[in-house]
Structure formats: structure tokens, C-alpha cells
Amino acid sequence: MKKDASSTSPMRADVVIGGAGFAGLALAIALRQGLGDSFTVTVADPALAMVPSRDPRATAIAAAARRLFEAIGVWQAVADGAQPILDMVVTDSKLDDAVRPTFLSFGGEVEHSRRANSGGVNFGEHEPFAHMIENRFLIDALVAKAKEFGVDLRATAVSGFDNAPYAIGVTLANGEAMTARLLVGADGARSKIREQAGIVTHGWNYDQSAIVTTVAHEREHHGRAEEHFLPAGPFAILPLTGNRVSIVWTESNRDAERMIALPDEEFHAELEKRFGLHLGDLKVVGPRKAFPLGLFTAREFIAERLALVGDAAHVIHPIAGQGLNMGLRDIAALAEAIADAARLGLDIGAADVLERYQRWRRFDTMTMGVATDGLNKLFSNNSDVLRLARDVGLGVVERLPALKNVFIREAAGFTGDVPKLMRGEGV
Numbered sequence: 048m049k050k051d052a053s054s055t056s057p058m059r060a061d062v063v064i065g066g067a068g069f070a071g072l073a074l075a076i077a078l079r080q081g082l083g084d085s086f087t088v089t090v091a092d093p094a095l096a097m098v099p100s101r102d103p104r105a106t107a108i109a110a111a112a113r114r115l116f117e118a119i120g121v122w123q124a125v126a127d128g129a130q131p132i133l134d135m136v137v138t139d140s141k142l143d144d145a146v147r148p149t150f151l152s153f154g155g156e157v158e159h160s161r162r163a164n165s166g167g168v169n170f171g172e173h174e175p176f177a178h179m180i181e182n183r184f185l186i187d188a189l190v191a192k193a194k195e196f197g198v199d200l201r202a203t204a205v206s207g208f209d210n211a212p213y214a215i216g217v218t219l220a221n222g223e224a225m226t227a228r229l230l231v232g233a234d235g236a237r238s239k240i241r242e243q244a245g246i247v248t249h250g251w252n253y254d255q256s257a258i259v260t261t262v263a264h265e266r267e268h269h270g271r272a273e274e275h276f277l278p279a280g281p282f283a284i285l286p287l288t289g290n291r292v293s294i295v296w297t298e299s300n301r302d303a304e305r306m307i308a309l310p311d312e313e314f315h316a317e318l319e320k321r322f323g324l325h326l327g328d329l330k331v332v333g334p335r336k337a338f339p340l341g342l343f344t345a346r347e348f349i350a351e352r353l354a355l356v357g358d359a360a361h362v363i364h365p366i367a368g369q370g371l372n373m374g375l376r377d378i379a380a381l382a383e384a385i386a387d388a389a390r391l392g393l394d395i396g397a398a399d400v401l402e403r404y405q406r407w408r409r410f411d412t413m414t415m416g417v418a419t420d421g422l423n424k425l426f427s428n429n430s431d432v433l434r435l436a437r438d439v440g441l442g443v444v445e446r447l448p449a450l451k452n453v454f455i456r457e458a459a460g461f462t463g464d465v466p467k468l469m470r471g472e473g474v
């Protein structure tokens with residue numbers, strides 16, 4: 048990742064963002080929306096050449112994350128394709144158990160009360176704690192909104208960067224050179240920008256992959272999400288619009304690879320064994336793809352004139368459907384720190400601006416990482432003793448409505464120091 052010496056007159060931007068996933072695009076839009084046309088933002092990502100997106104996944108968008116998408120004008124474009132989660136059940140059983148008793152159930156709405164008004168958030172009445180949305184819809188809507196807001200989109204990678212006084216020089220893989228006051232690494236779990244900055248990560252790979260596919264079924268799902276804790280790991284059935292669900296099915300890496308390679312009929316039989324027949328006949332209607340799972344956090348979220356956001360900064364197990372929601376909290380916090388500095392005429396890439404961002408986000412990230420790791424270890428095993436212990440725990444939560452509301456508010460993203468965008472306000 049060396050800078051191309053032949054580039055003599057670099058283009059300028061206030062912020063260059065490497066990565067046009069959810070985090071990079073949402074940050075670019077929020078900055079242009081909040082700071083106007085004179086604040087220039089470039090987003091570079093080779094994947095921009097592949098729009099419309101073909102990502103087979105769907106994501107649970109927590110209520111706070113939905114407010115961010117509303118605030119930047121993207122939710123309106125995808126709302127018709129979003130399925131509210133109206134109800135959620137959790138079961139814990141062996142694969143061949145004939146019956147899967149429900150240990151925990153949640154109504155899908157955030158409690159509407161004054162007490163629940165934490166972090167300056169006013170709750171809407173009957174606000175679902177999450178919606179399911181297919182990734183491809185959201186990415187396409189983010190790209191369209193970024194174009195509308197005049198974000199400079201470049202279908203090429205960030206290949207290198209060098210610090211200069213008061214600026215950072217950024218080289219793109221197509222040979223172009225840029226200077227910016229801040230470079231944001233939004234380039235995902237295997238971030239090259241993080242690597243080049245010399246930022247190490249703490250964490251580990253699980254010997255698990257999530258098999259993802261889309262399934263059509265005969266009967267209505269009524270907006271119900273199901274999480275079946277099976278010995279290999281969680282098997283989640285997540286409602287999409289129409290009689291369709293998104294499956295996130297955890298297996299060991301070896302078994303996941305084997306399942307993906309099965310002929311259609313055998314894959315269907317394995318799926319049905321885990322899914323059951325409560326929604327009638329099933330039909331796989333999307334591609335199958337396995338995503339290796341891990342847990343890690345970058346040791347620092349910042350370096351000189353550099354900030355990491357989203358999966359480049361942290362990756363967690365999808366067991367609680369919170370990875371992207373955490374990434375959006377990063378961009379809401381970073382956008383607010385940048386906008387506050389820019390309005391005061393300060394240097395947006397200065398160390399104190401970036402430290403404010405890091406302080407805001409690191410503790411929250413560690414807490415969520417530890418929680419999802421604990422859940423995965425507690426549930427992904429076949430021990431009868433652990434099953435008894437966790438079922439007693441789930442039974443206790445089931446009987447205590449106040450405790451359930453705490454979990455729902457946490458899942459909705461309305462706890463802690465909630466940045467403005469996650470409250471539905473602009474930066």
C-alpha cells in the first residue's frame with residue numbers, strides 16, 4: 048500500500064471514506080446533509096461498480112437505527128420492503144426433539160412510558176423494536192441518496208495513505224491521489240486501512256459459520272421472529288415481507304461447507320428438520336451462502352487523521368442481530384463529533400475530535416461483544432447441565448415483564464448515550 052509518486056496534483060476532500068457498505072454510505076450522507084455542499088465527501092469502494100447489490104442477507108434494523116435511516120432520508124425509500132418484527136420466540140432443544148417448548152417470548156414493541164425515556168429518546172407509540180430488511184434494498188437506497196446529496200462516489204479501493212502536515216494523503220487503486228482532513232476506514236471486517244494504520248485487533252474466530260438463505264412458506268408468519276437454540280448454534284427464522292423469511296443457520300465451519308454443497312433436495316431436508324412445518328410447505332427461494340463468524344475489536348478506533356467505523360472497528364456474533372446497529376452508532380457518534388468541530392471552524396481531523404468519538408464508542412462496543420460471545424458459548428453446546436441452567440434463566444426473564452422491557456430497549460438501541468442521528472435528529 049505505497050503512495051503512487053506519479054500523482055502530482057491530488058484532488059481535495061474534507062473526508063475520504065474507504066468502503067461503501069452501510070456504515071460508509073450512511074456516514075457520507077449524514078455529513079453532506081448536516082454540513083452542506085461546501086463540505087466535500089468522497090466514498091471509494093470497488094463494490095460501487097456492482098450496483099444493484101446482490102447481497103443475499105437480510106438485517107434486523109433496530110428502532111434507533113431505523114431513526115437514523117429516517118433522519119438521512121433513506122428509510123422512506125425502503126419502508127415498503129421492511130417487515131416489522133411483531134413478536135419473537137426463543138426455544139432451546141436438541142435437533143431431534145419432537146417438541147420445542149417456548150422459553151421466552153417478546154411482544155415486538157418498545158414500551159411506551161416516561162421511564163423509558165433514556166438517553167433523551169422519546170418513544171413513539173407502538174414502535175416496533177426492529178424491522179427486517181433485505182440488504183440489497185438498503186444498499187441500493189443508500190447509493191441513490193448519496194448521489195442525490197452530491198457525495199463523490201468512486202468505484203475503486205483505497206490502496207494507501209500517508210500523513211502530511213494538516214492533511215492525510217490518500218491513494219486510490221486506480222492511481223488517483225487525494226488529500227483530506229480525515230480518512231475513515233469503513234472497509235469491513237478485513238480492513239486493509241486498519242492493517243496499514245498498524246492497528247491490531249483483539250478477538251478470535253469461532254469455528255462456526257452462518258448459512259444464510261431466503262425461504263418462502265405456505266402460511267403467514269404474522270411478523271414473528273424465531274430463534275431456536277440448537278446444539279450447533281442458533282437457527283433464526285426472521286420474517287420478511289410476503290410469506291418469506293430469512294434464515295440465519297449456525298453450524299461448525301465444516302458442516303456449513305457441507306450443507307452449502309448439498310444437492311437441493313438434501314439441503315431442503317436438513318432445513319426442514321430445523322425449521323419444522325408450522326408455516327406449512329417450504330421452498331428455498333434465495334441463494335445459499337455461508338459467512339464465517341468471529342468476534343474482534345480493534346485496539347484503537349482512531350489514529351492520526353484516521354477513524355475506523357462499523358465492521359472495520361468491531362465484529363460480533365450475529366446471535367443478537369446487533370452488528371450493523373453498532374456500526375450505525377459509530378457513524379452517528381463520529382458524524383456528530385465532526386459536525387460540532389466543523390461548525391466551530393475547528394480542524395475535523397484533529398486528535399481531540401477523534402478522541403471524543405473513540406471515548407463515546409469503545410465501552411459500548413466491548414460490552415456488546417462480551418454479551419454476544421457469552422450468549423453464543425452458553426447456547427452452542429449439547430450439555431444437559433448448561434441446558435438446564437439457561438432454561439431456568441430464560442424462564443425467569445419470561446416471568447418478569449420489567450426485565451423483558453429492559454432487553455427490548457437494549458435490542459431497540461435506546462440505551463446509553465444515544466447520538467442525535469439515532470434519536471432521529473440531524474447532526
Ligand SMILES: Cc1cc2nc3c(=O)[nH]c(=O)nc-3n(C[C@H](O)[C@H](O)[C@H](O)COP(=O)(O)OP(=O)(O)OC[C@H]3O[C@@H](n4cnc5c(N)ncnc54)[C@H](O)[C@@H]3O)c2cc1C
Nearest residue numbers: 066068069070107204205234235357358368369370371372
Ligand atoms: C450472517 C450475518 C447476519 C447478520 N445479521 C445482522 C442483523 O440482523 N442485524 C445487524 O445489525 N447486523 C447483522 N449482521 C452484521 C452486519 O451485516 C455488519 O455489521 C454490517 O454489514 C457491517 O457494515 P460495514 O459497512 O461496516 O461493512 P461491510 O458491509 O463489510 O462493507 C465494507 C465495504 O468496504 C469495501 N472495501 C473493502 N476493502 C476496501 C478498500 N481497501 N477500499 C475501499 N473499500 C473497501 C467492501 O467492498 C465493502 O463494500 C450480520 C452479519 C452476518 C455475517
